[in-house]
Each structure stands twice: as structure tokens, then as C-alpha cells.
Amino acid sequence: MTQIYSAFTLFTSLLVEAMPFLLIGVLLSSSLIFFMDENTLITKLPKNPFFGAIIGSIFGFFFPVCECGNVPVARQFLLKGLPTSVAISFLLAAPAVNPIVLWSTYVAFRGQPHIVWLRITFSLIIAITIGCIFSFQSDPRPLLKPILAKRLTVLMNINEAEKSCPKQTKVKEYSLLQSGSFILGEEGKTIKMDENLLTTKNTNNIKISGWQKWDLFINNVQIELRELGGILILGSAIAASIQVFVPREIILNLGQDTITSIVAMMILAAVVSICSTVDSFFVLSFASTFTTGSLVAFLVFGPMIDIKGIGLMLSIFKPKMIIYLTAIAAQLTFIFTLSYSYLF
Amino acid sequence: MKNIKRKELIFNILNIFAIFLWALLLFKYWFTGELNLLIHPNYFILVLVSSIILFLLSIANIIQLIIYNQRNYNRNNSANNQYSKLLPKGWASSLLSFVAILGLITKPMVLSSQTAMQRGVIDSLPPTTLETQSFLTQTSPEKRSLIEWVRTLNAYPEPDTYTGQPANITGFVVHFDHLPDNYIYLSRFVLTCCAVDAYPVGILVELPKSRNNFPVDSWLEIQGIMKTEILPRLDSFPSIETKDKRQLVLKAKEVKVIPTPKNPYDY
Numbered sequence: 001m002t003q004i005y006s007a008f009t010l011f012t013s014l015l016v017e018a019m020p021f022l023l024i025g026v027l028l029s030s031s032l033i034f035f036m037d038e039n040t041l042i043t044k045l046p047k048n049p050f051f052g053a054i055i056g057s058i059f060g061f062f063f064p065v066c067e068c069g070n071v072p073v074a075r076q077f078l079l080k081g082l083p084t085s086v087a088i089s090f091l092l093a094a095p096a097v098n099p100i101v102l103w104s105t106y107v108a109f110r111g112q113p114h115i116v117w118l119r120i121t122f123s124l125i126i127a128i129t130i131g132c133i134f135s136f137q138s139d140p141r142p143l144l145k146p147i148l149a150k151r152l153t154v155l156m157n158i159n160e161a162e163k164s165c166p167k168q169t170k171v172k173e174y175s176l177l178q179s180g181s182f183i184l185g186e187e188g189k190t191i192k193m194d195e196n197l198l199t200t201k202n203t204n205n206i207k208i209s210g211w212q213k214w215d216l217f218i219n220n221v222q223i224e225l226r227e228l229g230g231i232l233i234l235g236s237a238i239a240a241s242i243q244v245f246v247p248r249e250i251i252l253n254l255g256q257d258t259i260t261s262i263v264a265m266m267i268l269a270a271v272v273s274i275c276s277t278v279d280s281f282f283v284l285s286f287a288s289t290f291t292t293g294s295l296v297a298f299l300v301f302g303p304m305i306d307i308k309g310i311g312l313m314l315s316i317f318k319p320k321m322i323i324y325l326t327a328i329a330a331q332l333t334f335i336f337t338l339s340y341s342y343l344f
Numbered sequence: 345m346k347n348i349k350r351k352e353l354i355f356n357i358l359n360i361f362a363i364f365l366w367a368l369l370l371f372k373y374w375f376t377g378e379l380n381l382l383i384h385p386n387y388f389i390l391v392l393v394s395s396i397i398l399f400l401l402s403i404a405n406i407i408q409l410i411i412y413n414q415r416n417y418n419r420n421n422s423a424n425n426q427y428s429k430l431l432p433k434g435w436a437s438s439l440l441s442f443v444a445i446l447g448l449i450t451k452p453m454v455l456s457s458q459t460a461m462q463r464g465v466i467d468s469l470p471p472t473t474l475e476t477q478s479f480l481t482q483t484s485p486e487k488r489s490l491i492e493w494v495r496t497l498n499a500y501p502e503p504d505t506y507t508g509q510p511a512n513i514t515g516f517v518v519h520f521d522h523l524p525d526n527y528i529y530l531s532r533f534v535l536t537c538c539a540v541d542a543y544p545v546g547i548l549v550e551l552p553k554s555r556n557n558f559p560v561d562s563w564l565e566i567q568g569i570m571k572t573e574i575l576p577r578l579d580s581f582p583s584i585e586t587k588d589k590r591q592l593v594l595k596a597k598e599v600k601v602i603p604t605p606k607n608p609y610d611y
């Protein structure tokens with residue numbers, strides 16, 4: 001009974017800590033509905049996936065969200081039709097490469113500033129690499145949840161229609177004796193009935209009033225908060241139960257040498273699911289017993305993949321995609337930190 | 345048609361209810377000071393602001409609902425349709441409400457010795473505080489808190505430095521079976537972010553009588569004099585042979601049982 005009670009306490013503590021950050025993320029992603037004119041943004045983004053990935057990972061600097069808040073923002077990016085490479089590299093890099101997190105890492109490891117640099121470098125390289133890998137899939141729809149994919153199809157069609165929509169030609173005054181069907185327009189003008197009339201008007205740019213915008217905004221906040229909050233609860237519950245029912249020593253006892261210590265720290269990062277803004281303080285408590293390489297592995301891998309975050313990511317991607325992401329991120333983290341341990 | 349509308353209305357009310365309950369829960373934690381048992385004080389203000397935002401959000405949702413119902417307006421929830429059915433309809437709100445209600449009726453637990461044993465007792469304190477590590481020479485020994493003692497001990501690990509110094513510390517009791525019968529480990533948790541990452545630190549205490557008089561997890565205020573002794577190591581990883589080690593021990597003169605403090609953690 002005590003165990004369950006203590007698990008519940010840890011669970012609420014995880015939630016109370018994550019909720020405000022999730023709320024920030026949701027408010028931010030909902031405000032993107034108004035403040036981001038997707039058409040201008042998409043045309044300004046570089047077509048090259050590599051540069052796209054770089055830009056995506058730098059977005060984190062402007063959207064300082066941790067791993068609870070970045071999911072709704074990345075979703076909104078995908079819905080706005082941003083390239084996959086941008087969205088994925090944002091999703092992976094934003095929680096680690098943003099001013100708040102870097103500052104807290106710097107404060108925690110004041111004596112070892114190289115940890116901050118390693119964290120930035122590895123996180124960026126991994127995010128950009130994975131972004132590039134998935135950019136080979138130019139159409140993100142097979143990776144996404146079916147409903148998100150459908151929604152994207154609609155958006156794409158609208159954009160396509162816009163592109164193929166011929167420019168409104170000046171309405172010519174028709175002389176008499178012309179073949180064709182005509183209808184009587186306003187002010188007694190005759191308008192020729194042809195394809196021009198039948199193409200659907202682009203409904204995307206219809207000005208919505210301020211009130212409607214608010215209405216949309218509040219709706220979106222409520223729905224995202226509800227859905228992601230529900231998933232956050234499930235993720236936190238799993239993370240808290242593992243912590244209570246699996247003694248931490250089991251994981252830490254793995255970490256006896258260079259290789260296993262990195263693996264142990266990566267598993268710990270995924271299990272503990274601690275917010276990236278404070279994980280540096282958490283990992284400090286292992287600084288005396290673990291190698292620098294394994295600490296960096298914790299700091300790089302944790303923000304990208306953890307139990308709490310996987311649940312949230314399931315709101316965007318199919319499970320298959322999350323397995324890919326986890327596997328690639330884990331491998332790259334392992335290779336980089338191991339090379340660091342051996343070379344320095 | 346009418347049935348569908350009724351169902352929609354019920355779902356909407358459930359959503360608003362869930363958000364309102366969370367606003368209430370966060371506010372309750374902040375108001376009653378129970379936040380102390382959950383997260384680091386740095387985040388208190390964030391929790392309060394979130395609570396206010398959630399309140400406003402639930403009010404805005406109620407207004408929306410009234411307007412929709414008056415106008416008989418059919419909502420076209422584009423956002424609703426974007427969400428995959430990760431959780432069946434209504435589940436997310438029910439989960440949120442259920443957890444919030446549980447949180448409202450229970451009080452968070454103060455982490456106990458069981459958690460301390462599970463997290464592995466360590467002798468050293470990592471420099472997790474944002475304060476600069478002053479050497480605390482200005483603080484007179486009897487004014488140092490338990491955490492300050494451990495911190496000082498980290499800066500100067502030699503136990504002999506402190507021999508004969510008076511001390512007055514509070515913490516909760518942890519029993520170690522491999523220590524002699526009149527020894528306890530007086531411990532406190534240090535929090536860096538939330539209860540998930542709390543880790544225990546503490547000091548060995550030599551009691552005037554058997555430790556069985558002081559049950560595990562009871563809170564004590566102990567006055568005494570510091571001394572050095574050779575005792576078995578505490579951080580007994582199964583892989584490490586338990587070796588004896590010279591350690592700082594507080595020889596207790598006066599032991600007072602105190603109630604659990606409102607804020608049992610240190611930062």
C-alpha cells in the first residue's frame with residue numbers, strides 16, 4: 001500500500017511539474033494558428049532537406065519548450081505543411097537546444113562547461129541527421145497517424161488548388177454573337193460560364209473575424225490540452241510505477257564500465273522522464289560515480305526520447321515511426337558518447 | 345440528431361469539468377503548501393499561473409458553450425478531427441478528472457526511508473544547489489542544518505576536522521542493519537526539481553540507547569557533539585564488498601521526537 005501511495009505521489013509530482021510546460025506548449029502551438037502565415041513561411045524555407053533540418057533544430061531557440069510542449073508545436077508545424085525534416089528536427093532538438101535548458105545545464109555543470117557544449121553539439125547533430133534521414137520521405141503522410149494524414153491531404157489539396165488555380169483574368173466585355181453559355185451577373189453584366197467559374201474558390205484565405213479567431217484558439221487549446229493531458233497521465237503513471245517498483249540500483253549497477261554506463265544512463269533517462277529544463281540537476285547526483293560520456297548520453301537522449309514523451313509523440317506518429325526514431329536516436333547517442341569517452 | 349447533440353453537450357461539459365478540476369488541483373497544492381512535497385520552489389509561481397490560466401480557459405469554454413447552444417450553432421471542430429483516436433472519445437477528460445479528484449482528496453506522501461534505501465544512500469552531496477558553495481565557516485557549527493553539514497563535509501571530507509564541534513540537526517530515521525544497534529542514519533531528502541529526483545543525504549548518529557526506541561521514518565531533533573569513528577560503509581552496492589571507513593558521527597546528547605515538518609525537503 002505504501003508503495004502505491006508513494007508511486008501516486010511521484011506520479012502527481014511528475015504531472016504537476018509537466019502540466020505548466022504542456023500548457024505553455026499548447027498555448028504556443030494554438031497561437032501559431034494566427035501568427036504564422038504558412039504560405040509565406042513555406043516559400044521562405046529552404047527546399048534543401050539539410051538546411052531545412054538545421055532551421056528546424058534552431059527553431060527551438062525561438063520556441064523554448066521542453067519535451068512536453070514541443071509535441072503540440074511540432075504537430076502544428078506538420079499541419080501547416082512544413083517539410084518533415086523541419087518538423088522532426090524541431091521535435092528532437094527543441095527540448096535540448098533552447099536558452100532555458102542551456103542556461104540550467106551551464107548552472108548545474110559550472111565546473112565542466114564542456115558538458116554544455118557536448119550537449120548542444122550532439123543534440124544538434126542527431127536532430128539534423130534524423131531530420132535528413134526522414135526527408136527522403138517527401139510525403140510525410142505514411143508516417144503520421146491516419147487522421148493527421150487525412151487532414152494534411154486536405155491542406156495539400158487546397159494548396160494544390162491554389163497553385164493550379166488560374167489567375168483571375170479581367171472579365172472581358174463580350175460582344176454579341178458569341179457561342180457559349182452566359183449567366184447574368186451583377187449590374188446586368190453577362191458573365192461567360194466556363195471553367196473559371198466552376199473552380200472552387202480558395203477558402204483558405206477568407207478573413208476570419210477576431211471573435212472567430214479567439215473561438216478557434218480557445219477550442220484548439222482545450223482539445224490539445226485534453227488529449228495530450230490524458231496521454232501525459234498515462235506516460236507519467238508508467239514512469240512513476242517503474243521508479244517505485246524497480247529499484248534504481250538495478251539500472252545503476254549496469255554502469256560498471258564505459259560502455260554499460262552509457263547504456264544505463266540512457267535507460268535511466270528514458271525511465272525517469274524528467275523535464276529537460278532540470279535534468280542537468282538530476283544527473284549531477286551521478287556525476288561522482290559516472291563518466292562524463294554517460295552523463296552527456298543522459299542529457300542528449302533524455303530530452304529526445306522518454307516514456308512520458310513517447311505517449312505524446314503517439315499523437316503525431318504511427319508506432320512504427322517512433323520505434324525508428326528511438327532506435328536511431330539511441331544508436332547515434334551511443335556512438336557519439338562512446339567515441340567521446342574513448343578519444344578524450 | 346437530438347441524441348447526437350445531447351452526447352456532444354455531455355462530452356463538452358465533461359471536458360470543461362476536467363480542465364476546471366485541474367485548475368482547482370493546482371491551486372489547492374499551491375494554497376495548502378503541499379507543493380513543497382512535490383516540486384522545487386522555483387516552480388511554484390509557474391504552477392499558480394497555470395492554475396489561473398486553466399480557470400480562465402474553463403470560463404471561456406463555458407461562455408462558448410452557452411453561445412453555441414443559444415445560436416444552435418453547429419460546431420465544426422477541425423481540431424477535434426485532427427486528433428487521432430489515441431484514447432477513445434471521452435477517455436482523456438475522464439482520466440484527467442479522475443486523477444484530479446484523487447489528487448484533491450489525498451495528500452501527497454512525504455518520501456520515506458523506504459525510498460531512501462531504494463534510491464541508494466550516498467555519503468556525498470552533489471553540488472545541486474544554485475547557491476554558491478560557500479565554505480560556511482561563518483556559520484557556527486550548532487546553527488548548521490543537516491544539509492549544510494553534509495555540504496561542509498563535501499568541501500572538507502576529513503572527519504577529524506569536526507571532532508568536538510557541537511551540532512543540532514533534524515531529519516528522519518533510517519535504520520541500517522549492518523550498523524551496531526545504537527546507530528541510526530539521520531537523513532533528509534534534497535530536491536532539485538520534483539519528488540521524482542529527490543535523493544537522500546544524511547549523517548550517522550550514535551544514540552544513547554538502542555535504535556528500536558526510534559522507529560523508522562520518525563522525525564528527530566538531535567543535539568550532540570561530532571566525533572570520528574570507523575564504521576561499515578553505507579553505500580553498500582551489492583557488488584562492492586562492504587568495507588569499514590572512517591566516518592563523521594554525531595554522538596547524541598539530547599534526542600527530541602518532533603512532528604514531520606511542513607516542508608520536509610531541502611534544496
